Amino acid sequence: MQHSRNSMARRKTESTTQILSTLKAASSAMSHQMIQEELDIEVDRATIYRVLNRFCEDGMVHRVIGENGKQYFALCEGCEKENHSHNHFHFRCKNCGKVECLSREIEIKLPAGYVAQNFNGLISGVCAQCA
């Protein structure tokens, strides 16, 4: 089977399937570390990052930057393959560390001539469970 001219398709490995199902099982966005702790098998840190970056490239996962500067990854739910925008906020609880998607899509008007490529909205505080 042919794929894009210069590259083969993604390969299905133990690491990729486990990371993917971990993200599916979680209802929230996870850091590389949270993922690593959930995995049944041992997977190298670098590999986890590479897998996640691939997932993002392929549009299966979106990346969130916390107010702590760290990356969190969440499965894409209702994503158009075409118009792949994740303009929604996330909430990170400073107590339990959970990072949730807030679902409502936001629209931000930019000054004339500005081109948006990436959206990152995050509110941190204390979640209902921890309050």
Next chain:
Amino acid sequence: MQHSRNSMARRKTESTTQILSTLKAASSAMSHQMIQEELDIEVDRATIYRVLNRFCEDGMVHRVIGENGKQYFALCEGCEKENHSHNHFHFRCKNCGKVECLSREIEIKLPAGYVAQNFNGLISGVCAQCA
């Protein structure tokens, strides 16, 4: 003169005044590195961070987290000393690196029981000058 019971007032030093005026001169948010490069005198990295953190504590400056996970600092303009909220977006140009405040204040509704402590909104892309 008395200040809060356990701590002396802030002291005016060459570092603090220079960093402050650098932020005033800049129309945009700056990283610790951008600041360091602008300074006339040499100031240690750790000191710059400490000064900036103090400015944030005192509510003179607000902190922005880029989609690159890095911190940027901008002077507070029209800030109430009481209700000190910076619920506006920022735009970071991936080409020239400039980080601008988008001024319009945003309101985000959180699920019941959630308490917001911090807002970070950032859109990255290409600015009008670089487009």
Next chain:
DNA sequence: CTTATTATTGCAACACAGTCGCAATAGTAT
């Protein structure tokens, strides 16, 4: 099934951001 191709992995090394302890320095009040 066997073989060839090459995507994926583990490991080590790296770059960088941001923090912190400690001793030296320098504002500020008296």
Next chain:
DNA sequence: ATACTATTGCGACTGTGTTGCAATAATAAG
């Protein structure tokens, strides 16, 4: 001038995320 202590520089440290390289393993082809 002196005492007090906030601030600084330095070095060391933690943690995140990336990358080069050689070994491994998924997949297609025969």
